[in-house]
Amino acid sequence: xxxxxxxxxxxxxxxxxxxxxxxxxxxxxxxxxxxxxxxxxxxxxxxxxxxxxxxxxxxxxxxxxxxxxxxxxxxxxxxxxxxxxxxxxxxxxxxxxxxxxxxxxxxxxxxxxxxxxxxxxxxxxxxxxxxxxxxxxxxxxxxxxxxxxxxxxxxxxxxxxxxxxxxxxxxxxxxxxxxxxxxxxxxxxxxxxxxxxxxxxxxxxxxxxxxxxxxxxxxxxxxxxxxxxxxxxxxxxxxxxxxxxxxxxxxxxxxxxxxxxxxxxxxxxxxxxxxxxxxxxxxxxxxxxxxxxxxxxxxxxxxxxxxxxxxxxxxxxxxxxxxxxxxxxxxxxxxxxxxxxxxxxxxxxxxxxxxxxxxxxxxxxxxxxxxxxxxxxxxxxxxxxxxxxxxxxxxxxxxxxxxxxxxxxxxxxxxxxxxxxxxxxxxxxxxxxxxxxxxxx
Ligand SMILES: Cc1cc2nc3c(=O)[nH]c(=O)nc-3n(C[C@H](O)[C@H](O)[C@H](O)COP(=O)(O)OP(=O)(O)OC[C@H]3O[C@@H](n4cnc5c(N)ncnc54)[C@H](O)[C@@H]3O)c2cc1C
Numbered sequence: 001x002x003x004x005x006x007x008x009x010x011x012x013x014x015x016x017x018x019x020x021x022x023x024x025x026x027x028x029x030x031x032x033x034x035x036x037x038x039x040x041x042x043x044x045x046x047x048x049x050x051x052x053x054x055x056x057x058x059x060x061x062x063x064x065x066x067x068x069x070x071x072x073x074x075x076x077x078x079x080x081x082x083x084x085x086x087x088x089x090x091x092x093x094x095x096x097x098x099x100x101x102x103x104x105x106x107x108x109x110x111x112x113x114x115x116x117x118x119x120x121x122x123x124x125x126x127x128x129x130x131x132x133x134x135x136x137x138x139x140x141x142x143x144x145x146x147x148x149x150x151x152x153x154x155x156x157x158x159x160x161x162x163x164x165x166x167x168x169x170x171x172x173x174x175x176x177x178x179x180x181x182x183x184x185x186x187x188x189x190x191x192x193x194x195x196x197x198x199x200x201x202x203x204x205x206x207x208x209x210x211x212x213x214x215x216x217x218x219x220x221x222x223x224x225x226x227x228x229x230x231x232x233x234x235x236x237x238x239x240x241x242x243x244x245x246x247x248x249x250x251x252x253x254x255x256x257x258x259x260x261x262x263x264x265x266x267x268x269x270x271x272x273x274x275x276x277x278x279x280x281x282x283x284x285x286x287x288x289x290x291x292x293x294x295x296x297x298x299x300x301x302x303x304x305x306x307x308x309x310x311x312x313x314x315x316x317x318x319x320x321x322x323x324x325x326x327x328x329x330x331x332x333x334x335x336x337x338x339x340x341x342x343x344x345x346x347x348x349x350x351x352x353x354x355x356x357x358x359x360x361x362x363x364x365x366x367x368x369x370x371x372x373x374x375x376x377x378x379x380x381x382x383x384x385x386x387x388x389x390x391x392x393x394x395x396x397x398x399x400x401x402x403x404x405x406x407x408x409x410x411x412x413x414x415x416x417x418x419x420x421x422x423x424x425x426x427x428x429x430x431x432x433x434x435x436x437x438x439x440x441x
Contacts, residue, residue: 014318016077017268017300017343018193025197026204028070028212036236037063037209039390040228042216042251043243045075046375047368049199050119050383051241051390056206058387058395063235064208065228067215071196073247074375077347079266079296079308080195081286082376083134083187084113087355089153097406104402105356110157112381113186119380120190125198127190128301132284134187135164137178139291140438144180151182160185173287174279177332189286189298190376199380219251219365226364239390242367243383245375246348248419254362256419257410258352259370265321265346266308267329268300269339276335277303291438292431295328305329305336313428318344349373353411359385359403366390 013020039055041048044066055062066072086093086109094102120129138144147163154161161184164172169181204210218229219240226240242252246261272280281287281299288296295309307329311321322344330337352358352370357378359368366389368382388397389404411417 012267012322012341013343014345015343016193016266016345016347017304017306018080018191019071019076020343021191021302022193022197025070025200028210029214031209031211033211033214033230033233033235034063034209037061038237039063039239039241040065040216040226040235040237041241041243042228043073043245043247044070044200044210044212045073045243045245046196046199046379047245047383047386048241048243049075049196049203050380051243051368051386052208052210052383053123053199053203053206054384054387055390056203056208058391058393060391062208063237064203064210065214065216065230066210066212067247068213070200070210070212071193074245074347074349075196075379076193077266077345078192078376079286079298079306080190080192080376081134081187081288081296081298082113082116082129082131082190083184083374084110084116084377085374086357087372087374089150090156091153101402101405105406108402109378112377115381115384116377119384120195123198123202125195125202127194127198129188129190129195130284131186131188132286133183133185134286134288135172136182136184137173137287137289138180138182139178139289139435140441142438142441143290147180147182154184172283172285173281174335175332178289183285187286189284191301192376195376216251219363221364240365241386241390242365243369243386245369245371245379246350248350248369250419252362252365252367253418255360255367255369257414257417258358258408259419260351260353260417260421260424261348262310262351262373262421262424263312263316263321263346264308264349264373265311265318265325266306266344267322267325267341268307268343269305269336270342271303272299272305272336272339274303276339277305279335280305280333291435293435295332297329297332304342305333305339307332313431314425318346321346349375353409356406357382357403358406358408359389359401360408361404
């Protein structure tokens with residue numbers, strides 16, 4: 001039996017450490033639903049809460065419906081790694097969408113980081129945010145070779161980045177598992193649970209009407225308005241925002257067929273001896289590697305090691321993914337071999353077929369989703385954009401967001417995908433093979 005399998009299966013809590021480390025949230029269950037409002041937001045994560053906050057600040061009446069606890073989805077389960085940018089850089093975006101739109105998409109993806117930092121500062125959200133930089137670790141020689149072009153491209157935007165190896169790499173991370181890294185200064189870490197709690201508190205204080213454990217079950221067009229049904233009655237609104245990302249259900253089948261929910265999983269250790277924690281990340285960087293079955297990891301604000309990864313594309317259990325991640329964590333950082341795991345959990349990220357997030361309108365509903373696993377900044381930013389779009393009067397932006405202007409593709413054969421990602425186990429095996437081959441080369 002391997003050491004990882006020897007880890008007692010019942011010794012950890014099977015829930016997000018972030019949620020477990022928060023004081024109890026205000027009870028937002030069972031509150032009376034208004035008959036009418038200006039905007040209904042469906043989904044109480046970063047996207048929905050940020051939209052609600054910006055709408056309420058602009059004087060718009062907004063009611064937010066969350067099927068579970070506020071922040072129950074990915075927003076209180078993620079790694080808390082904060083970075084701007086998209087999967088595709090400027091060159092790819094310009095090639096795909098033309099110079100004007102490509103440049104505007106790229107600029108907006110960078111702006112997302114500023115908006116995130118600005119929001120945390122302006123709203124004084126206590127969420128342990130620190131801008132300590134991130135280190136991307138090359139899984140293959142090819143990935144390492146691509147880093148120089150990446151540095152040049154970041155430099156075009158005035159962003160500090162450099163390739164690190166040898167002693168310089170050892171000064172950034174305590175591992176022998178990788179040989180080359182790309183260090184980016186404009187990135188950081190946050191306590192995701194505190195962020196979601198802070199956004200909820202600010203949105204509520206600004207006048208947003210937040211409802212927990214109240215799912216939207218049906219949407220009905222009534223002329224220019226929409227009736228949103230819930231198990232406790234319905235509410236009519238001029239506008240509806242769908243902010244459900246990896247938890248998107250059947251309210252809008254067209255949108256559901258454009259989001260692929262994929263599992264991502266995390267384990268967290270007990271607090272480490274300060275010297276051990278410092279040996280892992282001497283400068284407080286966050287880390288992730290470049291493979292398909294990526295690992296991402298960082299120290300938590302109280303000095304634990306958080307280690308996450310895709311672990312499995314097939315339906316699985318938290319115990320199984322925890323075993324996979326603990327094995328990987330010990331390979332990368334043998335210094336935590338004996339650390340106890342205190343929490344293990346998983347959540348859903350929302351992928352799209354073009355690996356870009358999207359804002360759009362369908363059947364009179366505005367949606368914002370598809371962050372492809374990088375949504376801390378982007379979802380918060382999209383909430384602001386959508387809030388601006390639906391604000392009446394002077395607060396409304398003059399220009400449409402570039403994310404509204406790009407096509408939102410579904411599956412190449414639409415009949416084959418309506419929201420149930422049956423193909424993921426097969427895709428997962430292909431990705432795993434690609435990772436192995438890339439490393440061997
Ligand atoms: C394990 C994990 C690690 C991650 N790590 C990172 C990271 O380090 N950095 C990063 O940038 N991103 C990360 N992400 C991605 C990031 O967390 C998400 O992109 C982001 O939280 C999306 O926010 P959201 O508000 O759009 O969706 P969510 O936070 O998922 O919220 C959607 C909400 O909609 C609700 N809902 C669904 N249907 C209905 C309905 N009918 N009625 C009412 N409510 C409904 C759900 O209950 C859910 O709470 C990670 C994600 C996961 C799962």
